[in-house]
């Protein structure tokens with residue numbers, strides 16, 4: 001998977017085209033998959049295209065500052081890497097390359113429970129990088145507990161609990177392909193920890209199947225269980241409604257990721273950028289709110305921040321970057337997104353040009369004088 005020297009990678013869809021062309025079909029299909037008709041997967045992208053800016057002019061954009069902080073840690077721009085499973089399918093060094101790229105670009109990487117490198121390998125690959133650990137709670141609670149403790153001991157700085165996968169969504173191409181991990185990729189952190197869960201055979205098991213390794217009985221009370229295990233901040237991923245946002249705050253989490261799992265779980269739910277508005281309103285600044293799903297351009301990042309997200313995360317585009325040229329390819333993806341974001345911000349002439357957007361930016365309907373810039377949705 002080496003790119004030709006003449007290939008010019010200008011935007012994220014160039015990496016998508018490359019990945020589709022060069023990845024084995026079974027891996028491409030797994031990365032690309034959405035649930036059922038893929039309505040929500042595609043809507044995540046379309047919803048961004050319906051949002052328009054109301055740019056202001058003559059506001060001095062000669063100095064730009066796109067750094068921000070998430071849960072107290074500074075990142076160089078407000079785009080992190082969402083947790084995705086099985087990076088070895090994209091690049092031989094797998095998550096080690098992801099961790100190195102995130103550190104080089106000075107941003108946050110959320111490592112998945114279903115990483116194909118061990119947590120120890122990920123940490124050793126990029127010491128000092130900002131990393132959070134994403135947890136799926138398994139029926140084998142002792143094993144989940146052990147993963148949380150290991151992540152904390154290794155210096156991961158946040159625990160992301162994914163809430164939208166009590167069972168795996170029906171991804172038709174994975175079913176057709178009989179998707180499972182190649183045997184040489186079974187050396188991963190659950191196996192090296194001698195944990196008795198997550199063997200690939202049980203990844204896609206339907207509700208009711210005893211083969212499923214995930215615990216479908218997880219409830220809000222399990223946040224208290226997690227709290228008892230770790231001092232790490234808890235970020236809850238998969239929230240799409242004001243009701244659940246309120247419950248998340250009530251249960252003491254430190255952050256919320258508005259997410260529909262890239263449209264891979266419940267089909268026909270809302271696009272995440274649409275759900276973001278409702279969640280931000282419900283949270284009223286009590287915890288940080290982030291969003292993922294469908295971010296493909298710097299202007300998408302700007303829209304998400306303008307609507308109240310503190311930071312966004314990318315899933316599939318990170319995998320396309322890895323598939324292109326491993327660590328360097330992922331850095332290219334992040335750099336393009338960063339530069340596009342900076343340009344959009346400048347062209348929108350955001351006052352002061354600092355990424356503290358959710359405080360001063362809002363829907364245009366709010367009509368406050370202090371708002372230096374606004375976005376509106378077209379339906």
Ligand SMILES: Cc1cc2nc3c(=O)[nH]c(=O)nc-3n(C[C@H](O)[C@H](O)[C@H](O)COP(=O)(O)O)c2cc1C
Pocket residue numbers: 030031032044082083084085112113114134162237259260261262263264292293294295313314315316317
């Ligand atoms: C191939 C793939 C694997 C994923 N694996 C995980 C995972 O292990 N844990 C998790 O919480 N989310 C997982 N997700 C969801 C992502 O974290 C994220 O919500 C989604 O990819 C964002 O949408 P985007 O791909 O359009 O950026 C996965 C998504 C993809 C595409």
Ligand SMILES: CCCCCCC(=O)C(=O)O
Pocket residue numbers: 084085114165168202203204214261264
């Ligand atoms: C048993 C669950 C496997 C999930 C694999 C990673 C993931 O979240 C995905 O969307 O794919």
